[in-house]
Amino acid sequence: MGKVGKIARRTFLFGAVAVAGGVAFGVYKVRTPYENPLKDGLAEGDATFNPWVVITEKQITLITPHGDKGQGVAHAQAALIAEELDVEFGQFQIDFGKPDKAYWNRALAGDGAPFMATDESFTAEATRSFMGGMIKLLGMQITGGSTAMPDSFDKLREAGAVARETLKLVASKMSGVPVAQLKTAKGAVVLPDGIELAYRALAKEAAQVEPVTEVKLREPSEWRMIGKPMQRLDMVAKSTGTLDYGIDVDVEGMVHAAVMCNPRQGGALNGYDASAAEGMRGVQKVVEVNGGVAVVADNTWRAIQAVQAIDFDWGEAPYPAEQDGHWQAIEASLNDDQLDKEWRNEGDVTAALAGGKAIEAAYRVPYVAHAPLEPLNATVLVEDDKVTVWTGHQIPRMLQDQVARVTGHSSEQIDLVNHFMGGSFGHRLEFKHVELAAEIANQMRGTPVKLTYSREEDFAHDFPRHIGMARGSGAVKDGKVTAMDLQVAMPSVVGSQMGRAGMNVPGPDMQIAAGAWNNPYGLENFRMRAYRVPELAPVSSWRSVGASAGGFFFDSLLDELIHEAGADPLEERIRLMQHDVSRKVLETVGEMSNWGSPLGPNKGRGVAFVESFGVPTAEVIEVTNTAEGITIDKVWVAADVGTVIDPVNFENLVQGGVIFALGHAMNSEITYSDGMAQQANYWDAEGMRLKQCPEIMVRGLENGDQVRGIGEPPVPPAAPALANAIFAATGQRIRELPLYHHIDFA
Structure with missing residues (x-):
């Protein structure tokens, strides 16, 4: 039996850290749940059991407070509640609810703490716990960072279970049948003789009792919805143009x-x-x-x-008027005075570079607009x-x-x-x-x-993805990669974005290093340093944030080193991988793509692996070099999110992320002239054309021990996998995005 609001391991750690550090505030509040905001204005006879469930005589309403921006999170949240509440699609309505501290995001600390996702040390867990406590005290209700499902998975199932058990208690009091003999199904409590008491008919009585907090969540073998293919709740409305934005x-x-x-x-x-x-x-x-x-x-x-x-x-403009000035500022920041943090320094990189065959390379990624369809x-x-x-x-x-x-x-x-x-x-x-x-x-x-906003105003006043540059060097010996030294310079997206909100966030910006420092490879000699560029044009979070650049930098350099060593690109990545779950992801994408099988003339395969938001993701891309340019033929993706909640939506999100990432890698950038963005509409920032879209095969793995989100992780590996595939097909190594500056696409 588990009690909702129990002191979880990280909550306990937070308390221990607070006491040890002499912190005299917040511990009690961290352990105390917020009041249910749904009680305010609740009509007589209407029942609410927690901040996520309301039942009246007329309807069942499930509150899905994470914002839905096309990723299907309203559907997924409702499915988690419905799984334990025992209601079917069509028996309830959903509502985003009113903003409230009760909807604070429990998962934000996971990716915000300066530790690798694979780090489960006491220090890492204690820091995450402390950050989680502060997030709760601040009541931070945020949808972002692929945290909606990690935040929701346990607490929304608990919310459904609390409502279910409370309704069973009410039905027991009304019928005289012990709770242990009652079941629930399709929005009703079922008595031993088969009589069904609809939840809505129990609402008035349920409003008079305290919710049951001792609940047991169902085992995965009992799940009716989770892990099964579902039709999204918003699918019909979107398909018929009736959904309100x-x-x-x-x-x-x-x-x-x-x-x-x-x-x-x-x-x-x-x-x-x-x-x-x-x-x-x-x-x-x-x-x-x-x-x-x-x-x-x-x-x-x-x-x-x-x-x-x-x-x-x-x-x-308060920043360089011309684009060249932005690049010059970034390059000038690759010095010790601008060092934001040295994130990794393992082995003896200097000695390894001197003792092996070394290469050097430089990489660049541009500003990129968000440009969602709805202005x-x-x-x-x-x-x-x-x-x-x-x-x-x-x-x-x-x-x-x-x-x-x-x-x-x-x-x-x-x-x-x-x-x-x-x-x-x-x-x-x-x-x-x-x-x-x-x-x-x-x-x-x-x-x-x-x-x-007009589309032109939307482009002109977008806060784009941050621009970035990297310098890398590495060494190989005896057919293996032995060392890597990577330096990344970018403006701070956290400083820019939070500054506009009137907040000052101290400390290094982890997004400058994301996708590069946190890879789970076991490189014997590895150094990764991040440099903060003084603010240029204002920037903001863009799908996968720093990992969209850092993944391109790191994996491109790794691919060059593997080629220099004469090793197989996939096999050497697998050899270097020290994280079992991530290694399985690489092995799986190799099996999916039949890696190593013969290719026809002018064809090439590229592989890339990036861990972002705790999700190890590997992609293999196959291309053909034609007289009209490069065609992207097939993409294979393997990712591990611990638990796949809806395999249909999972596949759609991965496929959409790949298309989004490839289109931007091929064609998109924001450049400045006379202080203004030169791109003003979609024709200036072209994505992938329908005829260019490849076949995309997806496999979701469930070996990880935590539930993770999949909205952003498919994005970072796509650009390096494509660039690596182009190299395999043409021998041309491209180190700058967008790729169209250097090669044509058919």
Whole structure:
């Protein structure tokens, strides 16, 4: 029997560390669950058992507080609750719920602590525990870092089990049948004689009893949903165009706004002439906002057309105006003065480089836009005692704080109605668009204002993936890789992103080193140093964050060293791998791809392995060098997430991640000229064309002892695997993204 809210190992460790360190706050609160926010405003006779389940006489509602940006997390959260609650799809509705500390993300500390995912030492676990305690005390409700499933897996099953056992207790009291003789199925308690008492019919009585907290979760052999193919709950609505996104919000009396801010991000607005815009059809108002001007009109198109008619005098950019200046700043930061942290220093790298055949190489990755299909948008109604925000966002409680700062209300007066998001890739971790909508609405109190970015404004004011450069050297001897020295320089994505939220995050930025320092290979001599570049253009989290660059740097250099050694690319990676779960991932992708089998002329295979967010992921890519350019024929992916919750969604997420990553590796970048992003729309940042999309085979492994997320891990290995495959097919080694600068794609 387990008790919900029991002191888990990491909670115990947190307490031990706090006491040992003399910390006099927080231990009790860390162990104390938050109050159930669903009790507020609950109608008489309606039952709530915890922050995730509400049952009334009319319906069953499951709260799925992690934001859904296309990754299917609303469906997955509901499935976890439904698994233990014994309800079927179609018997309940889902709701994102109101922002609340009760929905703090338990998994954030796992990837945020400066330890490898494979490190289970006391120090690593104690640090994660301490960080988890602080995350709880802060009530950090965040969807990101592939943490939604690690956060949800246990607690949402417990939530369903608590509701189930409480309903059985109520049914026992009503029927006189002992709880031990009762079963549940399809939204009802089943008596020994087969009579079914529907959960909804038990709601009124359930509202009068304390929830049962002594619950036993079902064994995997008893699972009805987890691990089985499922049809996502949002599939029909998305297929028929009936799912409501933030951009679909329609509030009575609503007006529409468009904005144009200085395209030199962070630059001043020196002046403007809006006379042409003010006379345009449908225009109701022109208002100044932070860094720019907004036009309010009777529809979005007219607002966009009008704001584009304004004559602006923009100030200069606070970063190098030309792209070459960005590269120069990064290269200049590869020195001891800019060292952020030496993450690994094992063996004697200097001696090994001197004693073996050494190679040197340099690598670069560009800024890259998020560019989700749904443009940034937010609808805001500011009233004297309340602000209502309709949008889709990944950090709802922090969004409340940011809006409150703009309007002068308290955070408790900000009512966020969260929506499905039409993509994000990290874009909807940002607040600027919601702050601008709140600025406009604050100047039009009592009127709902819907702000929608034009695609051009979305590109111009994206906070892209950070730019980066790496220098690497290594040595080989007797057909083996013996040493590697890797130096990576990037601006700090954490410093840039959190700075815009008014937060100062001390210490080294692990994202500069992600995907490179944390690989579980057993290189005898390995040094990895990260250098922090003084802030350039503002940057933000992009799908897989630092690992998208670090994985390319590390695995590309490793592939070059293996080639120099004359070893087999897959076999040498397997030889070097010291982590059993990761080794199995490499072996599996080799078996899937029939690695080593003969290839036809002008063909090549490349393999790459990157661990990100605790998920070891290996990919093999097969290409053909044709007269028209490179074709990507097949991709094989193996990844271990501990438990695959929905194999259909797992496969879709992996395939989508590979397509996303390959398209960006082939074609996409953001470059600056005159301080402005030169790419303004999709035709300037082209992804993968349908005819270019390869066949993608996926296998999810379950050897790891923790549940992990799969939204981001398929991204980092794709670029190096493709570059390695191109080398195998052509002999051309490409060390810079996007690849189209150096080779054509058919």
